[in-house]
Amino acid sequence: MGASQTRVEHKYQDLADKTGFSLEQINNLHKRYQQLSDNEETISRDNLDSIPALANNPIRKQIIEAFFDKRNQHQDEVGSCDEIGFEQFLMVMSHFRPPTLKTTVEEKEAMRKEKLRFLFNMHDTDNDGTITLVEYRKVVEELLSKSGDIGLEAARAIADVAMLEVASTNVPHMGPDDFYEGITFEHFEEILKGLEMETRMHIRFLDVNTATMACGKTTS
Numbered sequence: 001m002g003a004s005q006t007r008v009e010h011k012y013q014d015l016a017d018k019t020g021f022s023l024e025q026i027n028n029l030h031k032r033y034q035q036l037s038d039n040e041e042t043i044s045r046d047n048l049d050s051i052p053a054l055a056n057n058p059i060r061k062q063i064i065e066a067f068f069d070k071r072n073q074h075q076d077e078v079g080s081c082d083e084i085g086f087e088q089f090l091m092v093m094s095h096f097r098p099p100t101l102k103t104t105v106e107e108k109e110a111m112r113k114e115k116l117r118f119l120f121n122m123h124d125t126d127n128d129g130t131i132t133l134v135e136y137r138k139v140v141e142e143l144l145s146k147s148g149d150i151g152l153e154a155a156r157a158i159a160d161v162a163m164l165e166v167a168s169t170n171v172p173h174m175g176p177d178d179f180y181e182g183i184t185f186e187h188f189e190e191i192l193k194g195l196e197m198e199t200r201m202h203i204r205f206l207d208v209n210t211a212t213m214a215c216g217k218t219t220s
């Protein structure tokens with residue numbers, strides 16, 4: 001291990017503590033960050049908009065928006081920013097950190113919750129703690145708009161039916177005149193209870209070579 005390597009480790013130790021990434025992973029993510037930002041200090045939405053791996057992703061807009069959502073940057077703040085720096089980028093990326101062999105059951109549970117919170121925030125665009133039918137419709141419409149012949153009306157109907165199902169599962173004793181406010185985080189957790197998130201939500205979508213990250217080799 002050379003002197004420059006030690007310096008990098010020192011610089012990134014704080015970020016490693018904050019994000020749970022290893023120093024090697026941070027080093028690799030920094031390379032990716034420089035690529036994405038064109039070697040600038042910060043990243044804007046336009047930088048992420050040009051990622052080929054995201055081009056055909058039906059929720060590309062939501063994914064990009066998530067990077068600028070302060071709720072995902074662990075700042076205890078809400079709202080969105082125009083540009084993010086490397087630390088903020090890492091904070092958002094840490095939601096996609098895969099568990100390792102050393103990850104304990106408690107840590108896995110916490111990671112799962114963080115991922116769910118991330119997904120929840122993606123839908124709860126106004127940050128009022130509930131995913132309303134209107135917010136849910138928007139996501140479904142966007143998802144289905146890529147598949148061509150499904151019209152707006154059909155997309156709405158699909159969202160409405162799905163929402164109704166969620167409502168009846170979560171509030172089983174709802175009367176016919178009761179209004180379902182929307183999905184709370186607790187409901188959201190309940191809905192996705194059976195889904196194995198730990199390995200599904202990973203960082204491959206940003207073209208980060210996870211094999212390289214795992215063994216910590218540098219590629220340049």
Ligand SMILES: [Ca+2]
Pocket residue numbers: 123124125126127128129130131132135
């Ligand atoms: Ca909301």
